[in-house]
Amino acid sequence: MTVTDTFKRRAHVVHYKKDVIPTRSQIEEILRIGYPLATSKQKAFPYKCYVLGPNEDRSKVLYEMCEGNKVEFDGDVEKKGYTYQANPNLFHLATAPWTLIFTPRVAPGNQFAQEQCAKTGTKWEMGDESFIPHGRESWSIEVGMIAKTITGAILDAGWDTSYNICFPKNVTQWKTSSSYFGFIKWMPYLVQTIGKADLYKWQNMKPENLAKDTCPPFEDIFSFEDYE
Amino acid sequence: MITDSLQRRAHVVNYSTTEIPTRKDIEDILRTALPLVTSKQKGYPYQVHVLGPNLERSNKLYNLCEGNKIETDEQANMGDPEKYHANPGLYHMRSAPWTLITTPMTRKANPFHKARFEESDSLWELDSPTFINEENRESCAVEIGMLAKAITGATLDKGLDTSYNICFPHLVHKWKDFPFIRYTPTLMQTIGKADLYKWQTLTEENRKLDTDVSFEDMFKFVD
Numbered sequence: 001m002t003v004t005d006t007f008k009r010r011a012h013v014v015h016y017k018k019d020v021i022p023t024r025s026q027i028e029e030i031l032r033i034g035y036p037l038a039t040s041k042q043k044a045f046p047y048k049c050y051v052l053g054p055n056e057d058r059s060k061v062l063y064e065m066c067e068g069n070k071v072e073f074d075g076d077v078e079k080k081g082y083t084y085q086a087n088p089n090l091f092h093l094a095t096a097p098w099t100l101i102f103t104p105r106v107a108p109g110n111q112f113a114q115e116q117c118a119k120t121g122t123k124w125e126m127g128d129e130s131f132i133p134h135g136r137e138s139w140s141i142e143v144g145m146i147a148k149t150i151t152g153a154i155l156d157a158g159w160d161t162s163y164n165i166c167f168p169k170n171v172t173q174w175k176t177s178s179s180y181f182g183f184i185k186w187m188p189y190l191v192q193t194i195g196k197a198d199l200y201k202w203q204n205m206k207p208e209n210l211a212k213d214t215c216p217p218f219e220d221i222f223s224f225e226d227y228e
Numbered sequence: 229m230i231t232d233s234l235q236r237r238a239h240v241v242n243y244s245t246t247e248i249p250t251r252k253d254i255e256d257i258l259r260t261a262l263p264l265v266t267s268k269q270k271g272y273p274y275q276v277h278v279l280g281p282n283l284e285r286s287n288k289l290y291n292l293c294e295g296n297k298i299e300t301d302e303q304a305n306m307g308d309p310e311k312y313h314a315n316p317g318l319y320h321m322r323s324a325p326w327t328l329i330t331t332p333m334t335r336k337a338n339p340f341h342k343a344r345f346e347e348s349d350s351l352w353e354l355d356s357p358t359f360i361n362e363e364n365r366e367s368c369a370v371e372i373g374m375l376a377k378a379i380t381g382a383t384l385d386k387g388l389d390t391s392y393n394i395c396f397p398h399l400v401h402k403w404k405d406f407p408f409i410r411y412t413p414t415l416m417q418t419i420g421k422a423d424l425y426k427w428q429t430l431t432e433e434n435r436k437l438d439t440d441v442s443f444e445d446m447f448k449f450v451d
Contacts (some may be wrong), residue, residue, distance in 0.1 A: 003233040003381025023448070031447050035442070037234040037376075041394060045441040053451045081430040085348050088391040105445075107379060112430075112437035121311035122297075137230075138394040140366045141415050148265075152230025152381075157344070164266060165367045190370050212340035215262075216272050222258050223407055224251070226280045228267020 004082070005216050013092040013162040016195030021054055021097040022159055022183050025189040027194065030157055032151035039062040044126040046139050048105040048184060049146075058180045058224045063094035064190070066167045066176055086206065092162040096193030098154070102143045104132045132186060143189040150192065162196040165190060233381040235260040237331050240320040240391040241429055248281055249388055254419065257386060261378035267371050269341050273354045274372055275333035277408055281325040289416075290322035296397045302345060316429065320391040324418030328379070330372050332360040332412045343440035361411045379417065389422040431432060 022030075027164065031051070039044070052058065067090050083100045093099070107126040123133040147163065154161045167188060168174060176183040202210060244398040258278070267273070279285065297315050321327070335354045337345060347351045360368065376392060383390045393416040403409040429433060 001229050001232045002260075002385045003230070003378060004260060004411050006230045006233065006381075007378065010264075010266070012266065028447075028449075033231060033442060035443060037230060037237075039237070039239070039392070040440075041392075043438060043440055045446060048445075049447045051447055051449045053449070055451070083348070107441070110437065110439045111347065112434050112439075113436070120313045121306050121308040122301055123306045137369050137414065140369035141373035141376065141392075141394060144370040144375075145377045147370070148374045148377035149230060149234060152234070155229050163266070163370075165370060166406065173238060183448070189366070209340050212338065212343070213270060214338045215267075215270050215341075216335060216338075218259060218262060221262060221272060221274070222276045222278055223408065224255075224278045224280070226282070 003152075007153055009155050010151060010161070011197070012201040013193070013195070013197040014088060014199040014201055015091060015161050015197070016095040016193070017198045018095065018096060020195075020196040022194060024053060026157065027051065027053075027098055030150060030153040030159075030194070033153035033156075034146060037149035038146035040142050041138070043110055044107040044113070044128075045142070046105055046107040046126040046135060047143050047146075047189065048099040049100050050103065052101065059096050059099065060094050061178045061180055062099065063090060065091050065173070066093055066164060066191075067165060069168045078214040086102055088163060088165070089201070090166065092193050093164060093191070095198075096181070096195055097105065098194040100192040100194070101184065101186060101188050102147070102190045102192070103188045104136065104139060106132070136189070140189050147190055147192050154194055159192050160190060163190060163192050167191060191210070230381075231360060231384055234377075236384050237380060237390070237428040238422070239317070240315060240389050240418065240420070240422045241424040241426055242422070243323040243325060243389070243418070244423045245283070245325075247421040249394070249419060251280060253386060253388070254278065254280075254326050257379060257382040257388075257403045257419070260382040260385075261375065264381075265367070265371070265375045268367070270338055271335050271354045272371070273332055273360050273368050274330055274375075274414070276375075277329040279327040279329065279449040283323075286324050286327065287322050289327060290318060291385060291397045293321055293393060293416075294401065297395055302327070315395070316426070318393060318395060320418050321393060321416070323423075326419040328376070328417040328419070329406070329409065329413050330367060330415045330417070331409060332368050334360055353404060353431055354439055357411075365414065369414050372394050376415060376417055383419055387401050390419045392417050
């Protein structure tokens with residue numbers, strides 16, 4: 001099996017099935033496969049993953065928070081003569097039976113890291129809450145990596161998954177908009193949903209739109225600097 | 229299974245300087261990985277600069293990164309020179325035959341999203357240098373992490389090794405010897421054939437102390 005065999009089936013979900021729902025034990029198994037395949041600088045893993053199980057009302061609240069974030073960003077488009085269209089890329093949040101929310105975490109070093117820092121006079125930054133705003137970009141990379149390894153385990157188990165990075169960027173909004181998300185202490189990095197897809201985005205698009213929804217060419221992404 | 233591809237990954241200390249992947253090997257890896265990742269609105273607001281075998285340049289990159297570590301410790305009023313040890317976590321940089329440096333990059337909307345954004349009076353932000361370099365770095369980093377992991381899978385499937393580095397200067401003017409760098413990098417990733425892994429350099433006692441975070445500390449089942 002190659003990495004392609006695992007990942008080639010991934011597709012963005014519009015709606016998840018309501019009658020085929022992964023059990024907690026299946027989700028835990030996926031996470032226990034995905035986690036050891038991720039890595040973290042100095043084994044700090046300065047992030048935490050909140051795992052939310054099936055709760056239709058909470059999923060809808062989360063969807064509305066994220067769609068509300070888009071509306072707030074765009075302003076009142078109808079006043080300007082445009083027709084409001086909900087973002088279909090966020091629909092997966094509304095029906096997701098399982099939702100992972102990744103946030104920062106204050107991460108004390110393991111015993112080896114502590115000893116090495118003491119020996120070399122190096123500062124351990126990840127154990128300091130005030131460093132979180134400075135570390136967010138680097139830690140987002142690690143969150144992207146674990147999301148990918150979890151994705152692999154999800155697909156191998158025959159389930160589907162989608163991501164979302166459009167959500168309120170102010171942690172107060174998470175705490176005040178609903179009692180469901182009081183556990184969020186720092187603004188999340190990523191929201192990932194898991195379930196069995198009922199409809200994928202590609203099935204929801206006209207053939208002419210699929211043809212236009214292109215990725216940048218390989219040469220625009222990868223620049224070989226030693227070759228003309 | 230994903231485990232088949234990724235379980236062999238280990239942080240590299242030294243790469244072999246005799247067994248060097250060809251440009252074709254690297255291009256195969258990158259062409260395998262790219263279609264396995266996704267990007268919000270197919271924006272892919274990043275660029276990967278691919279640097280081939282050049283030991284002198286690899287050493288220069290290593291010195292840039294180790295220098296950054298020294299400067300960070302000095303700024304924190306730490307880094308007692310008498311206790312100075314070079315960071316072995318960075319050694320892979322100096323012998324790496326291939327180095328990927330990923331930075332943010334502006335992108336125009338594809339024809340589908342261009343039409344959708346115009347229809348709904350939404351703002352496409354990824355073509356703004358200020359936006360991609362200042363406001364979108366964190367979201368972009370999530371996608372860069374996903375790409376790095378897909379590249380990792382393709383690298384390991386080919387029997388090669390790879391390591392990451394996020395310790396480097398975060399001021400773009402410090403990259404003046406690498407003129408293709410227009411925006412501060414987000415991630416560096418090296419590829420080659422390992423001669424020595426980090427775990428092989430640790431004593432058995434230290435390997436036991438160098439633990440991962442427990443599953444329960446990492447994953448919190450809210451219900």
